[in-house]
Amino acid sequence: MTTSKPLSGCVAQYDPNALPVEAAQEIVRQWAMPREQEARVERVERVGLFDALDRVLADDVVSPIDVPAFDNSAMDGYAFAGAALASAPETLQLSVAGTALAGQPFAGEPNAGECVRIMTGALMPAGCDTVVPQELVTREADAVRFSRRAVNAGQNRRLSGEDLARGKPALRAGRIVRASDLGLLASLGIGEVAVRKRLVVAFFSTGDELRSVGETLAPGTLYDSNRYTLFAMLRRLGVDTFDLGIVRDDRASLEKALRQATEAADVVISSGGVSVGDADFTRELMSSLGDVAFWKIAMRPGRPLAFGRLWSGPRAGTGKPALFFGLPGNPVAVMATFYFIVREALLAMSGATPEAALRIGATCIERIRKRAGRTEFQRGIATRDAAGEWRVVTTGPQGSGVLSSMSEANCFIVLEHDRADIEAGEQVNIVPFNGLI
Structure with a gap:
C-alpha cells in the first residue's frame, strides 16, 4: 500500500469556480509523474529500429563512430x-x-x-x-x-566527425523517435534502442443517452463520438489504450468502471459526468476512491474539468494509483481540454520531454466577442496573405457541441485569460493543428 499527500490543497489560493488555465496546467504538470507511477513507467525495453518510431528513448544514444567516418x-x-x-x-x-x-x-x-x-x-x-x-x-x-x-x-x-563525433550524444533520453531519427540511428550502425514501455491509458464515456456506432437511435439518444476522438488523440501520442466503452449513469456502473480502469492503467480519462447534474456520480465516488485537485477551470470550451488521483484499493490511499482526468461531455470541449491540459501530462508520464504547442502570431480579420476572466480556444481557419503574414478567421458558431467546427478548422485561436473583445485587425495567437492533432 502506498500513500501520498492529497491533491486537494493545490487550489487553495484560487477561486474554485475560476481556476486559470495556466494554474491548472501547472498543477497537472506537478502531479504528472507521482512517485507511485515511476516504477511502472520507468521500465524499459529494447526494440529494433522498425519498431522504434514514436517511442520514447530511455537512454541517451551515444555515437559509436565518427559521422562522417572519413573526409x-x-x-x-x-x-x-x-x-x-x-x-x-x-x-x-x-x-x-x-x-x-x-x-x-x-x-x-x-x-x-x-x-x-x-x-x-x-x-x-x-x-x-x-x-x-x-x-x-x-x-x-x-x-x-x-x-x-x-x-x-x-x-x-x-570532415570526419563533422556531423557527429564518436562518443558524443546523438539523441537524448526523453526524445520521441521521429522518422529522421531512424535514419540517423541506422547511419551509426545501431540496430536497436532502449525505449520506455508505453503508458497505459483507460478511457470511457458516460451517459444513458449515448449509443455506440451501429446501434439504432431512439428519441433523445445520440451516437458517442468522444471515445473515437479520444482513441485517435491517444494513439497519436503512442500510448496503449484500454477502451471501457459507454458507462451508464448509475453509481454501481461508474464505480466498477473506475476501479477496473485504475487497476489496469496509469491514467484514466472519462468524458461526461463531471458537471453538476443530478445523475453525475463522479464527484461522490471521487470522495471515496480518490482525491481531486479541481473540478472547474476558467476555460471555454471545457469549464467542467476534473483532475485528481484514483486508487484501486477499498478506499482512497490504498492499492495502486492512477491519475484521473474527467473531461466534459461536449465533443469540442473534450478535444480542447485534452490538447491543452491532458496531452502534456501524458507525454511527461511516458518519459518524453514535452514541448509546448507552437504558437504563431496572426491578424484576426473579424471581431470576436470575448469575456475577460477565462481563456478561450476558438476554432479558426488560418491563411497567409501575399506578404506571407498569417491571418485568421473563426469557423463560425463556437458552441462546444459543434464538432464539425474542429474538422473545418486548421488551428485554435487562443484568447488569453485577461483579454476581452478582439477587434478586427488585432493580433492574436494561433496554435496550428498540424503537428498537434
Missing part, C-alpha cells in the same frame, strides 16, 4: 590540394589523375599539378583537401581549367 566530397567535382591556389595564376590547370567514386576510392596520391575526378560522398584522396564543383571547370581531354577565384582552399569537403 569526403560534398559535391561532384575535382579534388586537389588547396595550397596550389596560393601561387596559381588567374586560371589554374590540373591534370586528371583518376576518379574517386562513393565506395570506390582513388588509390594513391595525386602529384603536384594533378587532381582527381570525385563524386559526392567519395573518400577524399590522400593529399587533397579542396573540391572545385564540376560546373565551374572546363575539361579538355585529361585536364581541367578553372578560375582560382572559383573555390577557396578547404572548400566543399566534409
